[in-house]
Amino acid sequence: MILFLLFLVLLVLGIVYFIKSKKNNEPNDKAKKTLMASLVFFVLFVIRCVSVDAFMMLGFISFVLGIGYFVYCLFKKQPKKKAICMILAGFFIFGYAGCISDSEPTESSPEVSTTEKVEKTKKVEKVEVADLRNTDAQAWCDQNGFKLSKEEDFSDNVAEGGFISQSPAAGTKLEKGSTVTVHYSKGKEPTMEDKNALAKAESYSSMMHMSRSAIYDQLTSSYGEKFTAEEAQYAVDNLPQ
Template sequence: MTITDREQPTYAAGWYVDTTVPGTERWYDGTTWTDRVRPAAPQIQPQSATAAKRRWYKRKALVIPVAVIGGIVVVSGIAGALGGERNNDVAAPRIASQAPVEEAPAVLVDVPNVVGMTGSDAQTTLSALGFRVDFGNGDPTMPVTAQDVAAGEQAEEGSTVQLTLQEKPNLTVAQDSAIRSAKSYLSFMGFSRAGLIEQLTSQYGEGYEAADAEFAVATLEQTGQVVWNEEALQSAQSYLKISGFSRQGLFDQLTSQYGGQFTPEQANYALDGVGL
């Protein structure tokens, strides 16, 4: 095949691809295309030096992890499917039924009589038996006048016993002083009721008005701060420390208007207490 002059290029002599016959090359002598042809040499894509030196495992660095990850995903999917099948076959766990807890039977306790005791003493007595005590805003030094659970009845241990306390009176200065004086005498020695009032009203004693002395003694009685039998016993013990006495002699001393002024019942309680 001949190439016309109009198609002749103007470049250096050499072998060039013959576009008219695919797969061949034609010789160009620098001015004219000749009849010399040859098969075209295979075209090899040039490689960079770095790519040529890269080892096979480096070239496959991305392929291997991708393959591994793909394998993991497949295995995980299979395991999940098998696990799902197993889970569907397993019945829901049964919760063991619990037997109802039996409550311990209530413990019933006899309620004592605390009327007449001070609020503090009543609370101590009832608390020792396992009761709770409530007397509201009452003064614990005042006596108990009522209890909501009668003496002798039974109440559940831990329950609350409501107490009513006597209201604390508004005292005059003289009444308050007489009460404090009476307490002071009783802490010093044993007194009968008559003997204590005499000591409070005597011109050689405190010189209180009879009404104030009576009020002071009555207050101590109501609040449980004096027990006349115990006062008689204390007085008998004091006499025996001073001198020896027969039963009759000590009885006379305790009951005499010039002595202790105790009642016969109080004197006999004291004599029994000292062993006469």
């Protein structure tokens, strides 16, 4: 902010000197020097905005060059005004950059609450999964801190609604909060004839409003659809209510 204010002040003074010299038909050397100084402060302001480290490095370089030039002037017995200005400018820039760096807040990691620290250091409890074949799976999962996922699959060996398998298997140690998947039977997978019988049964039910017993008789009749008793029974059992 200081650099920008200095830039504005010198810019205004340079413009005033330039206008004044034009009105009085005087040399505008003073205006040129003032405007050049304002340009220097503007460049310093831009560098400071881009990177404080780069701004600090610029001050350090200016300070070192100023000392080198001062020593050179001593040996050559030349005026040392420019060297002193370089040293002072470098010292000012380096010191100012250091003040900026110290005053800027450093990012700190958010504090972790005591509860979160305890949770992180505490080992996750593992529980042995029970055999859910003859157990209420939902009740067991609720009591032991597990999530239950129910899946239905066709099975030729397990009756509809019966237990097929579970994942992970019984006896596996699992962290609390994990998911236990239990597979239940949807009964035997219907054959193509079963599906055809069901389609016919749905047609008789919706279009002719026949009773289930009448549909069964029609499906198994030798004068009707000629389905087997098993196929007709599957169709009647799976008709929409």
